[in-house]
Every structure is written in structure tokens, then in C-alpha cells.
Amino acid sequence: MLDVAARAGVSGQTVSRVVNGSPRVDPVTRARVEEAMAQLGYRPHRAARALRTGRTHTIGLVATTLATIGNSRMLQAVVDAATVRGYAVVVVTLDAASGIADAFARLRDQGVDGAIVLNEATAVVRDAVAPAGLALVVVDSPPDERFAVVQTDHAAGARAATEHLLGLGHAAVWHLAGPEGSFAAAERERGWRAALVEAGQQVPAPVRGDWTAASGHALAGALPSEATAVFAANDQMALGALRALADAGRRVPEDVSVVGFDDVTDAADYRPPLTTVRQDFDALGAAALAALVAAIEGDDQRPVLLPAPLVMRASTGPAPRA
Template sequence: MVDGPQRRVSMADVAAEAGVSGQTVSRVANGSPRVDPATRARVEATMERLGYRMHRAARALRTGRTDTIGLIVSTLASVGNSRMLQALADAAAAQGFALTVVTATGRGAVADGFARLRDQGIDGAVILNEATALARGIDVPEGLALVVVDAPPDDLVAAPRFVTVQTDHVAGARAATEHLLTLGHATVRHLAGPADSFAAAERERGWRDALEAAGRPVPDLVRGDWTAASGHAAVAGFGDEVTALFAANDQMALGALRALSDRGRRVPDDVAVVGFDDVADAADYRPPLTTIRQDFDALGAAAIDALVARLAGAAVAPVVLVPELIRRASA
């Protein structure tokens, strides 16, 4: 015998079980302050016990909000962006929001993405990393609260209703470079990220600032595209004069480690290597990778917190998180 579909727990079921009116349950579900704390606690406990979940469409009709947040991102292929997606999804769910993802590879796609979010009644949106540059100057639907993560200082983020959340990439890159200099290296080569990436440009700036502040020569950089394969290709031609390398992310550092090994150069004995991000596998590279830890969970939580505050009409200051140098065996 096959059981039929289980009936959805209704607001009336919660009211009857908690011994309150349906209106009281509705007020609790919609976050109204017009419920005394003891009653609210009893209703919330009953909701939890019965497994009550308010239908989003019904809530939207009552409140004018869908409790859904949009994410506009240019690609999810990079490790950093996929880590941010997970962090944002977790943080949004913890605050009762669903997440809708729009991938956009050009300015037209970003404009279309805004239109799609508007048509779906999205309450607010996060624009992530490379997509922030694509969104520059594009008209944003009125009333759509926005948070931009890792954004260049341009007219997109100058408007009062935009909030910026970012890692201090300059400080992280400076720490990586200074660490390599303290090990006795005359200078540090840089394996940079894509030229159109704000994060890559900031990490390059931190590397350059550290060398110039120390009075050390600034060598030509080599550039990859965040992938391990590009790191391998960029470093394969390095000569023996290179003794220290700062890679703009851990994936490119992984490719660099293989390229150096292919040339018979030992890490860290012949070349010291530092990455950026501290991905989950960084401690299992050979050798374990010294890197700059970017706290993706904290970044995602800060972005969602800022967006929720903007939805509530609050003023929110820009958020900057300082990354941490994690010392391992590669440098």
C-alpha cells in the first residue's frame, strides 16, 4: 500500500495546537512586533514541532516581499566564486531567505539579470566579484536593495543604496610578500590573476606596494586566469633567478608547484611559494601551501547581513574583512 501525499501543516493547525488565534500565528510568521514574547515563543515552538513552513507566495501577498535574494555572478567555475555561492546560500537560509542565482557574462546579460530579478519580485541582490564591473552604469530597478562584493570604487557603488562588502586584498597580498621578504629573498615574483578582475588588481597592488616600501626591485609579473593549468603554464619558463613566488590564488599556486617540480626546483628550498584564499585542499598540496586565508563564510554572512539591514531601511557602512597569513611548508 502506498501512502498518499502528506498534508501540508496549515496556519490553522498551528493556531489550534498553540491555543491562539490564526491572526496571532500570522503575526508571528510575518515578524510583527504586536505579539508578546511568551506567546511568540509558544507559537514558534509549535511551528517547529509541527514542521510548519509558510508558503512564500502567500507571504508575498500579505507582506509585499518574497523573502528571496538574487545573486548576480559572472562565473561559478572559479573556486572563489563557488565558495562564495555556498557561503551566501548558507547565510541566506539562516535568515529565512531563498537564493536565486543569475549568471551573466556581459553587460547585456547583467541588465537582463536585473530585469529577471525585478520580474520575480526579488527583495534584494548581491553582485559578486567580476560581475560588479559588468554592472557599472546599468540602471537598477527602483527599490531593489543591493550589496556588491569586491567592487571597484566607481559610480556603481557610490549611490547611497549600494553597500560594499570585501576582503582587504591589498593587505593580504602585502602580508604574503612581506613574509617572503623576511625569509631573505631579494624580491618576489607575482603570478597575477586576470587583468579585468578587481580582486586580482588589488592583490597585485599589495604585492607592488610591499616591494616598493622595502626598496626591492619589482619584477615583471606573469598572469594566469585563476586555474591551476594557467599557473603551470605561466611558471614553466621561470629561470633559476626566481627564488620566491606569490600566486594570486591557491589554484594557480598548485599549477606553479607542479611546474617548479617539473624543472627540478624544490619548494621551499629553491623557490618559496605563497598562495591566496586558503582553499580546503591547500593544506594537502605537496608541500602544504603557505597562503592568505580569505574567510568566505564571514564574507557571505556580512553580505547577507548588510542586505537584510538595507531591506529594513537601515544605513549600513562598508564592510572590509582582513585576511590572515597561514604559514605551512611551502614558504
């Protein structure tokens, strides 16, 4: 480390902070230290560092499932951000046989310094008692003094999607909602509802799916014939809706406009390319990891709210004339 410090022209403490993933290092200085480490072939010894610092530089990630696109993309984003900061990631999934207490116990057994809790699992952690000394960051949750919160502005994104459809002349916007118990689904429904109420338009009863394209297909197939605009709570349900509308002989966007949420990698290749709300999973992962490192170091953290911009493509158009 002294050789790295000399090569980079910094103190040994600065090198230590870079090695330990501290956010208290200027990006230019961090890059200079990392370049010196690469030139000298320096690699920290994880076990020795854990003995010296009392930290393993391993974090946990808790999720209900990794099968959904949102959760799998968040996992990738967290792993990428953790790798940059020199952290390893241990993943624990919840099922009917194991509760959040068991998940925390398993992470404790692996000696993690802290944990990130994803999406649907946040409803469980809010009702649980976190182990003392375990730093926690929760992705998608109301503010809570027990842990740091990082989230997408789901409500604002949903509002923008709904206002876009209303601005195209659609009298009502139908909502294919996400599952009950999901914070993200509830926030997206809230934004959709608020936009309709503010515009003085009718609020159709939302129909609830389970994030899958199959549920979007089933729900859209049951929409009334007068529905000309649909906001789906995620892109997968929007994909199912596109198929259902095609099956019924209804054209998108000439007869029905469709908007999704997430902007998954394939959204631009749907037929037609999907207008959707972008959720920046890379930024979410980086923000969650940064918040967790700060929590591990005992720093106070304010809630992080990331924007969710509307991405306009070809699946929306003016309301059809009567």
C-alpha cells in the first residue's frame, strides 16, 4: 500500500479508503490510485483485510425472487456496482419456508457487512427486526429511520405516462396494475390515479396482474371495447397486452395506445416499439451500493429518489375519432 501511495502521490490513508470502497475519495484521486494499483499489480487480500478491519467487504442481497426482469436487472446492477468498489455479493431469496429472520441469519453466518433488500421483499423487512449492527439499504420503500431507502420515482413516472395519453385526447386511461403488496406497483397506481383525478377524467377500476406477459395478455383481453388507452405497470404486461389487442384485431396505436414501465432492453423491439417509463437499474444499483457503504461507515443517509423519464416510441398515438 505504501508503494501504491508513493506511485499515486497520495497518503497511505487515501489508498486504504480506495481499497475499502469509501465514498470519501475524490473521483480523480480514486482513478489515480486505481491506476497505480494496476501498474504495481496490487490486489488486497480479503481475509487479511477482514482480520485487520473487522469487515469482510461482502454484502448481502435479499429478494423474494430473481425470476422477474426487474429483480434480475437490479441484482446485476448491484453486483456491478459492488465489484467496482471491491465488494463481493451473497444472494438470499425468500420463500414460503424461510422468513426474513432466517435470511438475515444466513447472511450473518456469511459475515456480511450489510445488506440490500429488493423490491417485493421490502414489505417483509418493514415488519421485521433487523439484527443489531447490520447496515441495511432498502430499494423501494417508504422512508424508515431503521434503514436507508433508495427508490425510483414510480409515481411521477406513472403520472407522466398517464398525462401523455390524456394529452393525446384519450378520455380515460385503463391501468394494468402490478400485484398487491408491491410498493412499486402501488406507487405506479398512485401516479396514474392522481393524473386522472387532476385532469377531471374518470378513473376506471384497475385490473391487477402479476408482472408477467401472460397476465397482461389475460387482463387486456378482458378490457371493454371502449378502452383506447392502456398504461401497464411494467413492460412485460404491456407486451402481453400488445398480443391480446392484436388477437382481437385492434391496432396499436391506431385503435389503442399502450404505455409500459421499466424500459427493458427489448422494449424498443416490441411491435410496435413500446412507449414506456425508464427505470435506471444501473443508477439504482450504484445508489444502493453507495448508500450501503455509507451506512457501514456510520454516515447518515437521506432517502435517494431517482427520476423515471417517459420514453416516447410508436405504441402511442392520438385517440381514435368516434
